[in-house]
Amino acid sequence: MTDEEEFLAGYDPSRYPAVAVTVDVVALTIRDGVPHVLLVERGRPPFQGLWALPGGFVKVGAEDLDTAAARELAEETGLETPGRVHLEQLATYGDPGRDPRMPVVSVAYLAFGPTMADPQAGSDASDAAWVPVPSLGLTASGAQPPGATRRLAFDHARILSDGLERARGKLEYTPLATAFLPEVFTIPELRAVYECVWGEALHAGNFHRKxxxxxxxxxxxxxxxxxxxxxxxxxxxxxxxxxARLLHPALLRPGTEDGVR
Amino acid sequence: MTDEEEFLAGYDPSRYPAVAVTVDVVALTIRDGVPHVLLVERGRPPFQGLWALPGGFVKVGAEDLDTAAARELAEETGLETPGRVHLEQLATYGDPGRDPRMPVVSVAYLAFGPTMADPQAGSDASDAAWVPVPSLGLTASGAQPPGATRRLAFDHARILSDGLERARGKLEYTPLATAFLPEVFTIPELRAVYECVWGEALHAGNFHRKxxxxxxxxxxxxxxxxxxxxxxxxxxxxxxxxxARLLHPALLRPGTEDGVR
DNA sequence: TATGTTGTACTCATATTGAGTTTTACTCAT
DNA sequence: ATGAGTAAAACTCAATATGAGTACAACATA
Known part of the structure; x- marks a missing residue:
C-alpha cells in the first residue's frame, strides 16, 4: 500500500463541516431595446416571495460547474443552453451569512442569449420571468433601493450588478454582442445591442465602419x-x-474616458 | 414564529453530502526580469513531493473568500498581504475528481507583489519557494510536459496558466503593473515589468510617451x-x-493583432 | 579620457478616431 | 401616385494615436 492509498483509506469526509456549493446564473437578453434578466420568484423560505437568480445546488464530484449551471438554467426555467446561449463563469461569492440556512459558496455564471420565449416556472420557483433590468433600480455599487417593486433575495443584487459590468466590458473586446442576436443580423441591430448594454447612443457611421x-x-x-x-x-x-474570439482592435466605449479613477 | 424561522428550525445541514471549499493562490512576482510563482512542496498525500499553489480549506460561514485567500497566503508562506500585494479573485474550479480525497471546489486567487524575501515553509508544506515560471514549461493550453523538473499537483498547472493569462490582460487596461514594483519606480523599470509579463520587447520611447x-x-x-x-x-x-483604476486609452500589447481566432 | 549605454525628447509617416455630409432606398400618410 | 420623412451605407476631413526611427546629454566603465 502506498502512502497515498493509506491516506485515502483513513480519510473520513464526514469530519468536515457542512458546506453547500450552489450555482447562480445571471441570464441576460434584450427585449424591445431594454436589457432583461431571468429571475424566479422564490416559492419557499428563506426570502419567500422575493425574486432571485435561477440556481441551485451543485452535485460536486458528479458534475462540473459549467454543467451544473447549464442544468440549473434548464431545470428552473425550461430554457435549453445548447442553442445559441453563451455561458461563462462570472465570480464566486462566499461571504458569511449570505444564506441564513447554512454556509453557502455560490459560483455565479453569466449567460447571454437572443430574445427567447417566456420561461416556465420550475421546481422551487412559484414564477419565472424575464425582468427589465432598469425596473430593479440597481445602483452602481450593486445595492437596491428600499422602494423597488421587485426585491432581490440573498446578495443577488450585487451578483447581477457584477454580471452587468462584466457584460459591458465583454462587448468591448469580444464579439459576444452577437450572442444577443439571432444567427443572422444587421449592423444596426448589432449597434442596438451595444447601445442598450452600454446605455449610450453610438455614432451609426463610425460603428458601421469599425x-x-x-x-x-x-x-x-x-x-x-x-x-x-x-x-x-x-x-x-x-x-x-x-x-474571431477577440476583437482587435477593441471597440472601446466612449464614456469611460477618465471615468473610473 | 414566521415561516422563515420555522424553516430554519427544521433545517438539517448534515443531510448534505460532504464537500470541501478551498482557496488556491497564484502569487506572482518578478525576480531578475523573470516571472516567478510561489509554490509549496506537498509534505503529505495526495501528490506528496509534487509542487502546488499555496492554499487550503476555507472556513465557510466564518470568513469571506478574500480573507481566506490572504490568510492562506500568510499561513503557508509567512508573507503578509496588507502591504503592497494586490489580491483578486481569479476563477473557481470544481471538476469531478480534481482531488482524489473528496469532492472539492477551489476558488483561485491571483496575487501580484514586488520582489519579496524567500518564503518560510508552513504547516502542510515541506518547502516553499518562488519558482521561475519558465522552468515549469507550461504549454499554452495549461498542460505540463511529462519531463518537467517540478511537476504541479492537482489541476494547478491549468490554474497557473489561467492566472498568467489574466495577468497579461490586466496589464493592458489597468495600472496593476505597478504592483510588481516598489512604491517608487522609474519608467524603464515599469517597462521591464511589461516586457517580462508579455514576453516581448517594447519600444522604449513609445512606451515612455504612452x-x-x-x-x-x-x-x-x-x-x-x-x-x-x-x-x-x-x-x-x-x-x-x-x-487611475483603469487605463484610458489602454496599452495594447503588440503581438495579439489577429492572434486568437 | 575614450567608449559604450541609456533615459528622455524629438520627428515623421501612417493608422485610427470622432463628427459631419451625401446618396440612395425604403415606408407611410396624404 | 406623390411627397415627406427616415435610415443604411458610403464618403469626407480634421484631430489624435501609433510605430519606427533619430538626437542628445548624462552617466558608468575601462
Missing part, C-alpha cells in the same frame, strides 16, 4: 432584409458572426 | 535615481502609482 474593419467580427451573407426599416430607409445587409 | 500620456497612471515625485544605470546612462526620474 465593425466591418475588425477582422473576423462579422461576415456577410450576401443577403439583405426583406424590407426596409419600420419607419423607412433602405434594406439592411445581413451578416452572421465571424470566427 | 505611460506619461495616460491620465492617472503614474505621477512624478520630482526625484531621480541616485545614480545612472548599471551600464551607464543618465539618472532616471522617479514616479509613483497614480489614482
Amino acid at each position: 465593425v466591418l474593419s475588425v477582422p473576423g467580427f462579422v461576415e456577410g451573407t450576401g443577403q439583405t432584409t426583406a424590407s426596409g426599416g419600420r419607419r423607412g430607409g433602405p434594406r439592411a445587409r445581413l451578416y452572421r458572426s465571424g470566427d | 505611460v506619461l500620456s495616460v491620465p492617472g497612471f503614474v505621477e512624478g515625485t520630482g526625484q531621480t535615481t541616485a545614480s545612472g544605470g548599471r551600464r551607464g546612462g543618465p539618472r532616471a526620474r522617479l514616479y509613483r502609482s497614480g489614482d
Whole structure:
C-alpha cells in the first residue's frame, strides 16, 4: 500500500463541516431595446416571495460547474443552453451569512442569449420571468433601493450588478454582442445591442465602419432584409458572426474616458 | 414564529453530502526580469513531493473568500498581504475528481507583489519557494510536459496558466503593473515589468510617451535615481502609482493583432 | 579620457478616431 | 401616385494615436 492509498483509506469526509456549493446564473437578453434578466420568484423560505437568480445546488464530484449551471438554467426555467446561449463563469461569492440556512459558496455564471420565449416556472420557483433590468433600480455599487417593486433575495443584487459590468466590458473586446442576436443580423441591430448594454447612443457611421474593419467580427451573407426599416430607409445587409474570439482592435466605449479613477 | 424561522428550525445541514471549499493562490512576482510563482512542496498525500499553489480549506460561514485567500497566503508562506500585494479573485474550479480525497471546489486567487524575501515553509508544506515560471514549461493550453523538473499537483498547472493569462490582460487596461514594483519606480523599470509579463520587447520611447500620456497612471515625485544605470546612462526620474483604476486609452500589447481566432 | 549605454525628447509617416455630409432606398400618410 | 420623412451605407476631413526611427546629454566603465 502506498502512502497515498493509506491516506485515502483513513480519510473520513464526514469530519468536515457542512458546506453547500450552489450555482447562480445571471441570464441576460434584450427585449424591445431594454436589457432583461431571468429571475424566479422564490416559492419557499428563506426570502419567500422575493425574486432571485435561477440556481441551485451543485452535485460536486458528479458534475462540473459549467454543467451544473447549464442544468440549473434548464431545470428552473425550461430554457435549453445548447442553442445559441453563451455561458461563462462570472465570480464566486462566499461571504458569511449570505444564506441564513447554512454556509453557502455560490459560483455565479453569466449567460447571454437572443430574445427567447417566456420561461416556465420550475421546481422551487412559484414564477419565472424575464425582468427589465432598469425596473430593479440597481445602483452602481450593486445595492437596491428600499422602494423597488421587485426585491432581490440573498446578495443577488450585487451578483447581477457584477454580471452587468462584466457584460459591458465583454462587448468591448469580444464579439459576444452577437450572442444577443439571432444567427443572422444587421449592423444596426448589432449597434442596438451595444447601445442598450452600454446605455449610450453610438455614432451609426463610425460603428458601421469599425465593425466591418475588425477582422473576423462579422461576415456577410450576401443577403439583405426583406424590407426596409419600420419607419423607412433602405434594406439592411445581413451578416452572421465571424470566427474571431477577440476583437482587435477593441471597440472601446466612449464614456469611460477618465471615468473610473 | 414566521415561516422563515420555522424553516430554519427544521433545517438539517448534515443531510448534505460532504464537500470541501478551498482557496488556491497564484502569487506572482518578478525576480531578475523573470516571472516567478510561489509554490509549496506537498509534505503529505495526495501528490506528496509534487509542487502546488499555496492554499487550503476555507472556513465557510466564518470568513469571506478574500480573507481566506490572504490568510492562506500568510499561513503557508509567512508573507503578509496588507502591504503592497494586490489580491483578486481569479476563477473557481470544481471538476469531478480534481482531488482524489473528496469532492472539492477551489476558488483561485491571483496575487501580484514586488520582489519579496524567500518564503518560510508552513504547516502542510515541506518547502516553499518562488519558482521561475519558465522552468515549469507550461504549454499554452495549461498542460505540463511529462519531463518537467517540478511537476504541479492537482489541476494547478491549468490554474497557473489561467492566472498568467489574466495577468497579461490586466496589464493592458489597468495600472496593476505597478504592483510588481516598489512604491517608487522609474519608467524603464515599469517597462521591464511589461516586457517580462508579455514576453516581448517594447519600444522604449513609445512606451515612455504612452505611460506619461495616460491620465492617472503614474505621477512624478520630482526625484531621480541616485545614480545612472548599471551600464551607464543618465539618472532616471522617479514616479509613483497614480489614482487611475483603469487605463484610458489602454496599452495594447503588440503581438495579439489577429492572434486568437 | 575614450567608449559604450541609456533615459528622455524629438520627428515623421501612417493608422485610427470622432463628427459631419451625401446618396440612395425604403415606408407611410396624404 | 406623390411627397415627406427616415435610415443604411458610403464618403469626407480634421484631430489624435501609433510605430519606427533619430538626437542628445548624462552617466558608468575601462
